[in-house]
Amino acid sequence: MAANVNLALQGAAPNLNINMTSGRPNYTPDINIRGYTSINGGSAFILVDNVPVTSAELSRINPADIENVSVLRDASASAIYGARAAFGVVLITTKKAKSAKLEINADLTYGIRQMYNTPDIVTDVAGFMDLTRLSCYPYYLSSGRIVYNESEVEYARQVAADP
Numbered sequence: 001m002a003a004n005v006n007l008a009l010q011g012a013a014p015n016l017n018i019n020m021t022s023g024r025p026n027y028t029p030d031i032n033i034r035g036y037t038s039i040n041g042g043s044a045f046i047l048v049d050n051v052p053v054t055s056a057e058l059s060r061i062n063p064a065d066i067e068n069v070s071v072l073r074d075a076s077a078s079a080i081y082g083a084r085a086a087f088g089v090v091l092i093t094t095k096k097a098k099s100a101k102l103e104i105n106a107d108l109t110y111g112i113r114q115m116y117n118t119p120d121i122v123t124d125v126a127g128f129m130d131l132t133r134l135s136c137y138p139y140y141l142s143s144g145r146i147v148y149n150e151s152e153v154e155y156a157r158q159v160a161a162d163p
Helices: 053-058 073-084 125-135 135-143 150-160
Strands: 016-019 028-035 045-048 052-053 066-072 087-094
Touching: 028 053, 028 087, 045 053, 045 073, 066 073, 073 087, 125 150
Parallel strands: 045 087
Antiparallel strands: 016 028, 045 052, 066 087
């Protein structure tokens, strides 16, 4: 089951395009029908149980609560819903109660983000200076400029030994 209704709609109907323009976890994708937009953009008119919602509001709906998805992408959509439906209509119907008995289902989805390759922090300043001098050796040969001289490296060693 998809964690986001917007992503679950991908492939649900022909010419229904779900565009992810960011990789952020809380980003809501753009919903486009037929690929047509105007200079100001253009996204589908989304109705959930005949109530207009935005793509961000749609992403907060539980995918398990959706019963039916219909996509209107022709002139009939504009005839019914007017100018708001110029880029198509996505009709979503949620599930209704089937009995008087109360039933509660809970699902949990979570994600963890962490860096796997954390860089080591350099605490040896004199060693860093020596490595910099070695890496700049070809530059030193061509220009004659020393990056760190011996007195600077020795001073860094003294400070590291007795801060």
